[in-house]
Amino acid sequence: MKLWCCGLVMLVAFLCPLFDVLAFEKSSSDRTNDVTECQKLFAEKKYQEAHVICRALADSGDADSQLILGVMYNFGQGVETNYSEALSWYRKSALQGNAWAQLNLSGIYSIEKWQYKNSKEAIKWARMAAEQGLAPAQYNLAEGYAKGNGVKQDYFEATKWYRKAAEQNDSDAQFKLGVMYLKGEGVTKDYAQAVIWLQKAAENNHVEAQYTLGRVYLQPEMQFNFIEARKWLTMALKAGYEKAEEPLLFIATLAPEDISDWNIDHPEKYIIHSSKENFSYFDSTKVKNTSRGVLAWITVQERINLKQKYVMTALVRCDEFSFAILSGSTYSEDGASSVEIDKINFETPKPDSGFSRLIEKTCSSSVASAEREKIANSVSFGTGWHVSGSYVVTNNHVIDGHSKITLIMSDGTEVPAVVAIKDGVNDLAILKVSDNSKMHLALSLAHLPARIGERVFTIGYPHPTTMGAKPKLTDGTISALSGLKDDPRVYQISVPLQAGNSGGPLINMNGEVVGIVTAKLSAGKMYTATGDLTENVNYAVKSHYLSALLSSVPTGISSSTVSTKESASLADIADEVKDSVMIVIAE
Structure with a gap:
């Protein structure tokens, strides 16, 4: 994600696609063969050869060659890294109106803990590139307005520039514009517009947008659309966005067929009970064999207040098909409290109850755990x-x-x-x-x-x-x-x-x-x-x-x-x- 405060990361992200552009774009129709050769050698990563030709062209005032030379000094490509030289060549190219050079110059000025950091200069050069229609610069300018970096915080201006970048298919800008509509910052709060822009970003494989879109579909404003919510949250989870697991777990507890599908794919949060008030699950991959039985930890999650839950420690005896509660802890916004059970009583659960499913899965998991130990020795x-x-x-x-x-x-x-x-x-x-x-x-x-x-x-x-x-x-x-x-x-x-x-x-x-x-x-x-x-x-x-x-x-x-x-x-x-x-x- 392109962040205003992370200038170096921003430079790397923007310069990679820039190289291809530089290799083919020409600032005027009278490009010489030498300019073409400079760009070609740079694109082919023949940096030392490129430096010789590009330096001569840069000295003669060619803006694209000056930009290439700035990149080479910035990243030590064919020459030793020299930020002063990079800054100098970026500025020369930027002053001639080269939008990519203006963007890179803005990036240098926004690097934290660097002698050249200057938020106002960063905004100035980002604006010049943005006004030329460069989407990454438009996004950076929007970030500056949204966070008040180098310019007075202004959500209206931020939204304007996010929109310009978003309309050029910049997925980060599409995501941020969708969030602005969700929060009503710089625009009138509008769930329909939020969904439009979040979905554009999500379809561009923006994982955070996929997660956010899934959460939006769980809101009453979207009539609790669980089908769409599940689709986008699942995409985010498969892409490694772990926060998507919690809302998916909530959705899975709403219907018996969903619980069955969930338990097949998510044994680490195996659902054993669901009602209108709460649902219960435990990690079937982390049961522990002891001399007294199998230990398992059960979480009971409230539906109305998702910040309140109760965690029980249970001891299961597989041979007797019985269980006993050893302790319990309550977690809420006010903190946590625990209770130890003085007298341990084993009991047999009712058929098809939550504790019955707990014993069935716990005992099969404890066997699986023993099998994993065998695997570890093979x-x-x-x-x-x-x-x-x-x-x-x-x-x-x-x-x-x-x-x-x-x-x-x-x-x-x-x-x-x-x-x-x-x-x-x-x-x-x-x-x-x-x-x-x-x-x-x-x-x-x-x-x-x-x-x-x-x-x-x-x-x-x-x-x-x-x-x-x-x-x-x-x-x-x-x-x-x-x-x-x-x-x-x-x-x-x-x-x-x-x-x-x-x-x-x-x-x-x-x-x-x-x-x-x-x-x-x-x-x-x-x-x-x-x-x-x-x-x-x-x-x-x-x-x-x-x-x-x-x-x-x-x-x-x-x-x-x-x-x-x-x-x-x-x-x-x-x-x-x-x-x-x-x-x-x-x-």
Whole structure:
């Protein structure tokens, strides 16, 4: 998010798209070949060569070259970092009316704890760029007015400039304009207008807008539209916005079918009771086995006052199907208070009651906990692949419950890794290595979804202890655009999979990753259920779910990606990508 006070972050965010603009835009029709060469070399990141040509042009007064030179000194590209030089070249270009230079100059003046910080100068140059129609500058100017940085706080002016940027499809500005309508700041309070702008931002993958839009639909002004609220809150949660879980939990307790669906996907907040007054849940992943029984912690949440809840500690005896309350704590706006139970009495709950469901899930979870302990003492093998910078993708089930992770590259090099983030719902995990110099080229994610019948393949390491540590290729087609019971998150594929393929890339004939192979349908279970012996029915999580997860980790250092020739053969593409795929060992 572009913040007025975070000048350096703002510069980085704005200069990345700027480079492409600089590479092609020309300030006048009489550009010389040297100017074109300066821009071309800079766009190709041949900074030292670019510096020689761009410096001569900048000295002669070329505004675009002056801007490029300012960027090079700003970020140490081909020269040593020198902020004084950067400021000087930005100013020279800005004085000639270059809007991007004006924006960058504004950014330098807004950096906290820097000798050049000057909020009034920052506003001055942001305004010049904004008046030229530059959306990022319009957003920054609006932020200045909204927060009173370098100018008197003025919500009317803030709204005006947010709107100008929003109309150019700036998602941050769309979000802020929607919030202004919600609060009635600078405009008349208007839920309908708020929804219009929040939805525009949400459709541009602005996660905070998705969350806010979901919360808006829960308001009486929107007739408590739970369907729309659930849709946008779920998108925010899948993108890693954890605050969305609380309102989704509230929605799930309103209907029995919602509770069932919620409990399948969210065992960490397993709902056991719901009424008009309150609902109860507990974390079924954090039950604790003791010599006296299984400990579980139950939260009772009031509906009218969401800031008031009651947490009980229960002791469950699975063999007797009984429970006892050990203690309770009340939490409210006034603070917290606790009560210890003097005499522990075990009782058998009524059938189909909240405590009956508590015992059923707690006891199954305690068994699962014991199974996780067994997993932790075993070794798990899977496949991973380099996606960007220091990050490697695999399946969550490959590494779940393990503390030591080792990657083995195609040349046998061993690299330690840690979990950066994981998504148990979609069975995805992103690993991070400390030294990415040993990483091969990254694989690119496909920009378009796969189609039925499209040819795809995977490279992986099935049964590496018996089949060997060399990569294995299997290919097939996209059989369906959804999975078991029409699960929209996955593709059904005919690509043969075996244990050890989990986490591998599903690649199209452009060399792009369209999915992450994750599971195969059990022929035995299907025969038992249907009487049919199904073969070669496998699944891959769609790559855009990985894109959402990647947005939750720091960008870090960018990586070069594998590129394939147009109409390349399967063998040629495989040869390009195989070194980017590795064995994952979790212990």
